[in-house]
Amino acid sequence: MRWGWSWPDGRPPELLKFEVASAGVPSPTFLAAARLWNDSKTSVDTRPEAVPIAESRKVTAKSARLWDNPVTRATIATLPKGTPLQRIDVRPRSLVPSQAWFWTKVTVTGGKHAGRTGWLWLTDLS
Structure with a gap:
């Protein structure tokens, strides 16, 4: 922009x-x-709303399911190992520490599903 x-x-x-x-x-x-x-910090010494920064990643699992969102979990695609992605956001599955599995929002940047955006488990990425 x-x-x-x-x-x-x-x-x-x-x-x-x-x-x-x-x-x-x-x-x-x-x-x-x-x-x-x-x-940075604001004039009242607090952090501003963070700008999400995409990070380049790859699927490290044998395959990873790309879901529409963490709630409905409709499968968008199955991504093979090595698929390049941009990680956009990370969210906990639960606020309970014992259930702290994390979802990550990604955009697929290569392969047959390039351009698709969805959610997968953080543990499936490099």
């Missing part, structure tokens, strides 16, 4: 149009800015 302000030669600031700069995987510049944002 591209947005921001411009201060042309002594005139009042102008809001730039909010627009898509590129589609797909975030640029290295965006990822660096997101990391800086996530590590």
Whole structure:
């Protein structure tokens, strides 16, 4: 995405149009800015809402089921070992520590299911 302000030669600031700069995987510049944002603190010394940062991963299990979401668990695809993914989010299955299996939201970036987004067990990834 591209947005921001411009201060042309002594005139009042102008809001730039909010627009898509590129589609797909975030640029290295965006990822660096997101990391800086996530590590920053507000004026009242608290952390801001974190920007989710996609991380490259691969399926390490023999195969992994890609589900629509952790609640309904409708299978979208079965991903073979080595399938490249972008990890987007991680959520606990339960807030009870003894049941702390984690789901991870991913977008498949290679293979016959490229472009699909869904959830799988965190233990199925590298």
